[in-house]
Structure formats: C-alpha cells, structure tokens
Amino acid sequence: MLAMPKPISRADVAHVARLARLRLTDDELDQFTPQLAAVLAHAADVEALDVTGVIPTAHPLPLRNVVRVDVVRPSIDRAAVLAAAPNVQDGQFRVPSILAEES
Amino acid sequence: MTEVIEFQPGWELIVGLEVHCELATKTKMFCGCRNEFGHEPNTNVCPTCLGLPGSLPVVNGSAVEYAMRLGRALQCTVSPSVFARKNYFYPDMPKDYQVTQYDKPTNTAGKLELPDGSFVGITRAHLEEDTGKTSHQGGDGRIHGAESSLVDYNRAGVPLVEIVSEPDIRTADQAKAYVDELRKIVLALGVSDAKMEEGSMRVDANVSVRPVGEPEFRTRCEIKNINSIRSVGRAIEYEAKRHIALYDVGEKPTQETRHWDEEHGRTRAGRSKENSDDYRYFDEPDLVPLVPTADDIARIDAALPMLPASRRRRLAEITGAAAADVTLVVDRGHDDFVVSVVGVGADAKKTLTRVENDLPPDQPITLAPQSFAQLVIMETAGELTATQAKQVLAEMLENGGDPKAIAAAKGFEAMASGALEAVVDGIIAANPADWAEFVVADDKARKKLSGFFTGQVMKATQGQADGRAVAEVLARRAAR
C-alpha cells in the first residue's frame, strides 16, 4: 500500500506561489493552505487505489505519433508582433534586467 | 581495473558533458516558422512559438526522425517518448515553459567511441525546443549589471537534441575529443550544421574533482557559455584547478552554474541552479506520445551512413596503420578515395602517405582512383622517384591526365632506366680523382663520397634521379 503523503504545509504553498510568481499575503497563505490540502486529499483518494497492471496514461486521447511535414509556413508580420509588446527596441522585445528578477 | 588518470598529483578530474545540437530542419519544432540563422530579429515567429493564447503545437516529423537517427548513431535505445513542460520564468521563453522530454526521452543508454578507442557513455539524447536569444544592454555589457535585455524569438522553438554524457570523461583532451567526435557524427548524419561559433552546437560541462581512490563524486559545477572546442578544454582545466585550490585550503566549491569568460580565461558564478523539482515538469497536454515501431528503427538503422569510428577502423585495417594515424585522412573525408585506390591494386601504405601529404587537405578529391593508383604503382615499382611522383601528381591535380603520359611527357620514364646510368658515367668521368678515391674507400668514406656523386647527379638531372638508384649504379661501377 502507498503511504499517505504528508499534508501540504504553509511553507510549501509559499514556495509554490513563489515559483509561479504569485505574491500572496499572509492572510491568503492561511486561506489557501487548507484549500490546497483539501484538493490534495482528494488526489490521495485516487492514489489509494490499487493500480497494479494499469499502464500509465500519458494522454487521455487515443492518439500517438501526430506529426506534421517539415514545410515552411508564413510567419506573421513583425510590426503586428511587436505592437503587442509593452516595450520595443531595434525590432526586439525590450525587457527589464534579467538577473535582477531572480530572487 | 582501469588505470586512474591524475589531473594533478592525487586528484582525479570528473567531467560529464551536455551538448545541445540545433537540428537542421526547415521549420521549427512545433510550428512552420523557418528554422534559419541570421534573419532580422523576430521575423520568423508565429502565435505558436510566441506562446500566444489559443495556439497549439504540432510536432515536426523531420525533427523526430533526426533525433532518432542521432540516437541510433550513438548506439542508444530508442523508446516511446512523451513531451513535458519545464516551467520557468525567463524572457527567453515566451510561454514561460520549455517543451522538452523529461522522464521519457527518445534516446537512452548509448555510447560514443573516441579516436583513441575509449568510450564515453551517453545517458540520454532528448528532443526539445530552443529558447529565444537575449542580448544584454547597459551596465558593462555583460550579463551582470545589465539594465535591460533585448529578446529575439527567431530561435525560440528551433528543434534541439540535447546529448547528455555519463560522467566518464577524465581529461580535458578527452572532453575536447568527445565534442569533436560528436560534431563529426552529427555532420556525417546531416542532422545539424554543428557550428559552435553560430551557437547551433553548444556545450555545457559538469566538472568536479576527487582525490584518487575516493569512490564518491564530489560537488560539481556546470560551466556554460563555452563557445569553441578549445574553450571546452580551457574551461574544464580552469574549473578543476579552482576546485582543487578550494579543497587545498579546507574549503569546498558550491554547486552552481558558472559562465566561461573567454576573454579573461576564467569561470564566473552565475545564477544558482534551481532544483529540477522547481521546474515542476509535467506531461505536455497539447502533445501526444511518440511511439516508434520496430520497423521505424530498422529503417533508420539501415539508412545510417558509415560513421567516423567505422571509417577509421576500416582504413586502419586496409593500410595496417594505427587508428590514430588515419584520423587525419578520415576527418578530411578522403578515406573512401584511399579505399578505392587500394581496391585497384595500389600499395595501401604508400597510398595513405601520398593522400595524406600530397593532396589538398580541404578539398574533395576529383582525381579518378584509377589514375591515382597508376601513379602509386609506378612509384612503388621504381618507375618514378618520390620527387617525380610528386611532380606528376601536381600536374594531374592541375590539368588532369594519365600519370603514364605525364611522366613520359616530362621525360621521367627514360631517366629511370638507361639514362640514369649515362648521367652517372658522365659525372664519374668528370671527377676522376674523386672516383678513384671512391673505388678504394671503405664503407664509411664511401658513404661520404657517395653523397657528393649523388648531389652531382641530382644537379645534372634537376632532382629527377632516384637517390637509391644512383647509389646502386655507383656501387655497380665501383665493383667492376
């Protein structure tokens, strides 16, 4: 039998939030931790099933080897692409300093 | 038990390499945008490779084919594979995740043979998409202190195969040889142009050291930004020395990603490597598994070209030369020619020497193997001297033609027979005192005088006489 997973902690939620670049307040952490724990408890019900002999499913669709022929298709106009960006320079997307974003 | 190679007295170097190869497909991995280097920024982009909402990826069949070809060339097992999302926030990936193969890669458990006959294990070779290209502005121009970055997504979504080696490499030279060999294999397969200077082949090195005899691996650092095969060796040596220096003063390296600084010949700390858990890999819901059949694999195997290691082995067998001595000719792509020439009856060793030394190294050979074989046969039979053979060959390369006819036109044939004796006799007659001395001299003195006579003959024949033949005529005349 599978061991019951440890319930998710407040620190786990804070960590996952940071990875997803979500800034959660202390109140939100208190609110979401039990909610996420409830979701995971539901998943644990599934985990408790005996799946011996069941082949893992990578995809719900009964499809495999869906590939396309290697033929060039038109790209889209650069002006239209860059028009959607908040900051542009020399035909490129201009973004803030990269390493400063790392926490 | 294999012998331990010491990097420095008492220390063993441990290296594993991750090589990224951009595949030479016409289009990107998951969309029909052009896969070409050197276009204006952001001109080869579409909703899919820009990660716009509602767009869906479709796998490029050629990329899968190329990846399997490379896998089989590296003697990997090709298995059913599943794409996954590797989640991270960095502006080089507009989707905020990179599609890659994680726990079910196409190729696993292969090996690569180096020219010295050693093997490096291949852990895996998986398919993924390349990231966009960021260039940093402001600060001192390097990544540190940059105030803003410009992003070009032409490269985002270009198909890549990442080839991960086992930590089997023990010297910087072996690491260089591995990258060089992998490059040759990729080129032979035609799956990538493998240009390190254009970034279509990129190398990351995982480097650590350990005291000789210690069974466990120690902390490793991943060195990125290595832009040439030469830098592969320099970066590894620098990093290993840095580790040893730290251990020597009782400290230890921190596990981290470091960047090779070519200009200053050193590595620098970069951002610390995130735990692979932090990438929160999960199966890509928009793509279905790739399941190659046994027939697919058999078809790929059958179509594999002869690879460098097999070419070296074949040439070494034919010529009796050591594998290391045929590398040059194989690398130049001249080995098929040697095989053909030897096949029509020319001496194998002589052919190898002539091809290696006297054919232009950086051009394909346009000579007919039959003509070249004829030349080698004439030289081996003593109809042409080494000097004459080279002159005939130069003429063949310049204007083509049959070596026999060229030799005849240059008057080389006559020289090899009676004409040589006549010239020698003339020289003897012109130098009676020296000749008298030669006739009575002992072996040692004769050798010296023989040099004089041979020099005279060479002068008279403009170097077209065969030194050995001259010595024979002299000996015959003296014995009379």
Ligand SMILES: [Zn+2]
């Ligand atoms: Zn695209």
